[in-house]
Amino acid sequence: MQVILSRYIFNSTLKIFLGILLAFMFAVSGNSLVSFLSQAAKGEVPAQLISSLVLLSLPLLLTYLVLFTFSIAVVSSIGGLSSNNELVVMKTSGYTPARLQLVIQILAWLVAAAALVNSAWLSPMSEAKKLAVIEQAKADPGSFLLAPGKFMTFTSGREPVTIYVGSIDSKQELEEEKRLKNLDGYSNLHDVKIIEGFVSGVTVAERGYISRDDNGMINVTLLDGNRYSGPDEKQRYSSTSFKRFRTVLNEHRDEERKTKIYAVPTWKLFEPDDADRSLYISELEWRLVLPLSIPLMAFIIVPISSFNPRSGRTGRYLITVSICFVYFFCLLGARAGIEHGVIPAAPGLLIVPALFFIVLGSAFNVPFKRYVRALVRGRRDAAREKSAQKGQDSPVTAEQGGKGNGKESPDGRGGRDE
Helix, strand or coil: CHHHHHHHHHHHHHHHHHHHHHHHHHHHHHHHHHHHHHHHHCCCCCHHHHHHHHHHHHHHHHHHHHHHHHHHHHHHHHHHHHHCCHHHHHHHCCCCHHHHHHHHHHHHHHHHHHHHHHHHHHHHHHHHHHHHHHHHHHCCHHHHHCCCCCEEEEEECCEEEEEEEEEECCHHHHHHHHHHHCCCCCEEEEEEEEEECCCCEEEEEEEEEEEECCCCCEEEEEEEEEEEECCCCCCCCEEEEEEEEEEEEECCCCCCHHHHHHHCCHHHHCCCCCCCHHHHHHHHHHHHHHHHHHHHHHHHHHHHHCCCCCCCCHHHHHHHHHHHHHHHHHHHHHHHHHHCCCCCCCCHHHHHHHHHHHHHHHHHHCCHHHHHHHHHHHHHHHHHHHHHHHHHHHHHHHHHHHCCCCCECCCCCECCCC
């Protein structure tokens, strides 16, 4: 009988977890899609690679969602049993809370193992693939940064630069042009207009090309055009023709150290460089601690989920969500402390789960009510014993009080003085 109940709880919790995880994945991937579309409109991400980038971002998002969704699934599953009075029937039939905790822990460790595989292997691999796709697209900076027929704004020094490109040569035309004229560019541009600053200067050329130097900066070179500037203090404009004009664009860089660290394989994190030692250690502990936190959250949340059917489940959901958010932000704070050298790397992120296990795990799982009731019952028994002793002593006192004055009443009876 208990095996059937354990299987029922296991299957129901697993189904709820997968449903909640799928719903959250759709929501988060939609948000990621909107973010990539915004970056593509600014020229930061190739528009033709948005779908690939969204798919490659899912494993990293999954790393952050599993802990939260599994906690909600535990509250929903056990809370449903409690609201339908099924949990009461299970307890009366001999199904103990310890066995309920054991079933949820088995499922939690299975989910933690899958999350650990995703965090240690699948997520770094997908992030490395995403960076490779972006770098491959950047091999042709013209098609990566510029979109024909659109005004796009970049930064050049202290002032913004707005560039309009009428058309960009195709790959075959570009190779032919480079072979015949020995140009150092990657993409040929036609009908180019550059607006510097707040319309302080306009540069127009029929053609040009865009290239990347050794430092990674984007150079836009225009050939055979005119440059218009002004107005000056006397409200005069000037026009200058040129054979060759070049301007430098500061490209938005989204592959900084903290973004690249997500793409480092886990086995390389065990051999950190001296320059990035703290960053590597924090990332390694993050990949290991976050999946292993799933059984800890299950250990804390299972007692919370067994509520009174008349009290409702809203409060339990709020408590669970609050615990998950506090735990996650504590992990983020500890990770930042490791990166800045404030927290030593030896315990590292393990400080947070240890504190939560000691404080919340013991608070929700140790039967303090039983001890409090035993203490109160002991005090009541002691008070009753004292009152019983006083009750035994009270007749002697009354008898002594009646004989205290040695006088008899007028009718010949002994009594108290009036």
